[in-house]
Amino acid sequence: MYDLIVIGGGPAGLCAAIYAARKQIKTLLLSKDIGGQVSTTLGIENYLGYQFIEGPELIEKFQDQIRQFPIDQEIGRAVLRVERHNDTFDVVCEDGSSFQARTAIYAAGKRPRRLNVPGEAEFAGRGVTYCAICDGPVFAGQKVAVIGGGNSGVSATLDMVKISEHVHLVSITPLTADPVLVNQLTGAPNLTIHTGYQTRRIEGKEFVESIVVQDLKTGEERRLEVGGVLIEIGLVPNSDPVKHLLKLNQWGEVPITPGCATEVPGFFAAGDVTDVPEKQIVVAAGEGAKAALQSHRYLQRLQKQAVAV
Amino acid sequence: MYDLIVIGGGPAGLCAAIYAARKQIKTLLLSKDIGGQVSTTLGIENYLGYQFIEGPELIEKFQDQIRQFPIDQEIGRAVLRVERHNDTFDVVCEDGSSFQARTAIYAAGKRPRRLNVPGEAEFAGRGVTYCAICDGPVFAGQKVAVIGGGNSGVSATLDMVKISEHVHLVSITPLTADPVLVNQLTGAPNLTIHTGYQTRRIEGKEFVESIVVQDLKTGEERRLEVGGVLIEIGLVPNSDPVKHLLKLNQWGEVPITPGCATEVPGFFAAGDVTDVPEKQIVVAAGEGAKAALQSHRYLQRLQKQAVAV
Numbered sequence: 156m157y158d159l160i161v162i163g164g165g166p167a168g169l170c171a172a173i174y175a176a177r178k179q180i181k182t183l184l185l186s187k188d189i190g191g192q193v194s195t196t197l198g199i200e201n202y203l204g205y206q207f208i209e210g211p212e213l214i215e216k217f218q219d220q221i222r223q224f225p226i227d228q229e230i231g232r233a234v235l236r237v238e239r240h241n242d243t244f245d246v247v248c249e250d251g252s253s254f255q256a257r258t259a260i261y262a263a264g265k266r267p268r269r270l271n272v273p274g275e276a277e278f279a280g281r282g283v284t285y286c287a288i289c290d291g292p293v294f295a296g297q298k299v300a301v302i303g304g305g306n307s308g309v310s311a312t313l314d315m316v317k318i319s320e321h322v323h324l325v326s327i328t329p330l331t332a333d334p335v336l337v338n339q340l341t342g343a344p345n346l347t348i349h350t351g352y353q354t355r356r357i358e359g360k361e362f363v364e365s366i367v368v369q370d371l372k373t374g375e376e377r378r379l380e381v382g383g384v385l386i387e388i389g390l391v392p393n394s395d396p397v398k399h400l401l402k403l404n405q406w407g408e409v410p411i412t413p414g415c416a417t418e419v420p421g422f423f424a425a426g427d428v429t430d431v432p433e434k435q436i437v438v439a440a441g442e443g444a445k446a447a448l449q450s451h452r453y454l455q456r457l458q459k460q461a462v463a464v
Numbered sequence: 465m466y467d468l469i470v471i472g473g474g475p476a477g478l479c480a481a482i483y484a485a486r487k488q489i490k491t492l493l494l495s496k497d498i499g500g501q502v503s504t505t506l507g508i509e510n511y512l513g514y515q516f517i518e519g520p521e522l523i524e525k526f527q528d529q530i531r532q533f534p535i536d537q538e539i540g541r542a543v544l545r546v547e548r549h550n551d552t553f554d555v556v557c558e559d560g561s562s563f564q565a566r567t568a569i570y571a572a573g574k575r576p577r578r579l580n581v582p583g584e585a586e587f588a589g590r591g592v593t594y595c596a597i598c599d600g601p602v603f604a605g606q607k608v609a610v611i612g613g614g615n616s617g618v619s620a621t622l623d624m625v626k627i628s629e630h631v632h633l634v635s636i637t638p639l640t641a642d643p644v645l646v647n648q649l650t651g652a653p654n655l656t657i658h659t660g661y662q663t664r665r666i667e668g669k670e671f672v673e674s675i676v677v678q679d680l681k682t683g684e685e686r687r688l689e690v691g692g693v694l695i696e697i698g699l700v701p702n703s704d705p706v707k708h709l710l711k712l713n714q715w716g717e718v719p720i721t722p723g724c725a726t727e728v729p730g731f732f733a734a735g736d737v738t739d740v741p742e743k744q745i746v747v748a749a750g751e752g753a754k755a756a757l758q759s760h761r762y763l764q765r766l767q768k769q770a771v772a773v
Contacts, residue, residue, distance in 0.1 A: 414741035432723035441750020
């Protein structure tokens with residue numbers, strides 16, 4: 156039985172674990188990985204304290220810091236479901252293991268949104284990727300499609316036009332990325348922009364060979380020959396394990412108070428999985444610190460009540 | 465006329481300025497100093513990304529990062545009053561200068577609380593200090609009084625018993641510091657703890673020579689001969705310059721939404737001066753980032769409205 160289980164190994168979870176350990180709370184850090192989205196981020200220029208640092212290097216620094224403290228770690232376990240029995244939280248993992256604590260901080264982050272089209276799951280890792288930054292260079296010299304007209308789609312396109320034979324940028328809507336990014340697309344000779352087009356299916360034999368997109372006005376379908384499909388259509392919160400425990404907002408995020416409390420007493424949440432207004436590394440870290448300090452206060456109140464009884 | 469004036473040079477203000485600059489907002493950073501309370505903090509072990517760093521070194525890193533961006537800076541000016549005229553904020557400084565912007569982020573932090581007793585102002589810097597960490601070593605070998613029984617008072621006492629001839633710890637209430645700190649006081653041979661005592665006056669000729677404390681039960685006064693008075697009775701928000709602009713909470717803090725908005729449209733606030741539930745460096749940094757991104761959204765909405773008109 157732990158005092159606190161921190162679920163998630165991104166900046167929110169790691170910062171929460173450090174703050175909890177410094178308050179001498181008996182803490183378990185439980186996560187399928189360490190680093191979360193930061194692991195797949197290249198240059199970071201907006202984490203206060205580092206002029207420039209690569210994502211994996213920043214995570215390495217976070218990990219070094221974690222190791223200073225006596226924090227139990229269960230890394231490599233994906234959480235299936237968080238249950239509440241009386242005053243105990245039971246965290247059940249996909250591998251059947253489970254862990255118990257008096258309080259929990261849910262900091263499970265977000266994951267890339269799927270297109271949900273035929274061929275997508277089949278060709279994942281064989282031409283289909285959700286991380287242009289990690290996998291883009293694999294497609295150097297090839298024709299690729301980037302799906303998504305927001306900031307991450309347009310950023311990926313800007314990277315890919317430099318190294319690909321040809322880039323098809325496919326977006327259902329007009330491009331919604333910041334003008335400063337969209338302007339940089341101008342004049343790329345190896346770029347075709349398809350706005351108002353929806354991706355219908357991904358095809359190939361062993362690897363991706365083409366995608367079929369549909370003109371949303373005319374209904375006409377077009378086949379684009381590509382060896383890579385970089386899907387950048389946003390992120391969804393990893394909130395399934397808690398959706399029966401509390402009410403999520405319309406985007407599937409966990410609503411929190413400014414002190415990271417949820418509607419369930421003793422159950423706190425922090426970072427990108429919550430409705431915090433901005434999703435940033437330094438914001439998630441700050442939220443994790445708040446969640447840990449507030450869970451400490453909660454545990455102190457529990458203790459006082461126990462003494463009073 | 466700036467798009468944004470960031471008021472305050474602590475972690476909240478510096479992080480806000482970086483985020484604003486990255487959004488290409490025309491930004492002025494206005495502060496009486498750089499670093500805020502971090503400048504006078506010794507070892508920091510809980511800023512995510514640094515296992516251990518001294519306050520001034522961390523601030524140096526923040527400053528290096530600020531210098532990468534084209535941010536105008538007015539450092540050394542204390543803000544007297546923030547006024548709102550139509551859709552413009554007018555920031556008036558104590559030296560009579562003033563600066564205008566469409567939005568502002570108020571991140572002026574906190575300052576040490578005063579005792580408000582005779583002799584306190586007179587002997588400031590001549591035996592009276594509000595920063596045990598900065599000035600404690602000056603009193604090595606002397607008798608000192610530490611005023612305040614919370615975490616910072618007890619921490620200061622623990623530092624001073626190692627180097628002082630004798631330490632008087634004076635607190636109106638029983639000691640309220642964390643038990644882990646209070647326990648460490650046990651057995652110090654050169655320590656006298658006066659709980660239930662109020663400090664009434666500070667006396668001396670050129671420098672502090674004694675303080676007079678009063679037993680709150682009996683009314684009896686005692687004179688303690690000391691060469692130093694370390695006052696550690698908490699912090700108060702630097703909210704005077706905005707108290708006529710918006711309604712402060714009962715502690716004098718600026719109430720904010722989770723997105724760092726205040727009741728005044730276009731006027732945001734971040735960090736220790738606000739009612740954010742925890743006052744921590746990493747929390748303040750995260751709040752500064754949120755405030756900058758939200759002020760960017762606000763400016764975008766202003767721009768769209770202008771186009772629509």
